[in-house]
Amino acid sequence: MLDDVIRKGRLLDLYGALLTEKQRQCVHLYYNQDWSLREIGEALSVSRQGVxxxxxxxxxxLEEYEKQLHLLAKNEKITLS
Structure with missing residues (x-):
């Protein structure tokens, strides 16, 4: 679970600029700031289901970008070397 959250945060760091501002904020608030769907919805004026x-x-x-570009995998390989 924690590994998954860390992975999502790292993907956001690498590919976040490719998302819309609202998508970037949503992912950041959920995975990096640990906000609930309700809290994010209120902040972004979106329903909970919309969030x-x-x-x-x-x-x-983000996962598709990684599948195509492999930046996270390359970064991890360099870090482990």
Whole structure:
């Protein structure tokens, strides 16, 4: 679980600029600041379901960027060397 949260945060660091501002804020608040869906929804003026959907789509996009570019894998390989 914690590894997954750390991975999402690192993906956001690497590929966050490729997301929209609202997507970036949503992922940051959820994974880095540990806000609830309700809190994020209130801050971004989006329903709780809208936040859930945005998080799901944003994380899918981040994972797709990693699948194509492999920046996180390369970074980890360098760090372990």
């Amino acid at each position: 859930y959907d945005m998080l799901h789509r944003s994380v899918q996009a």
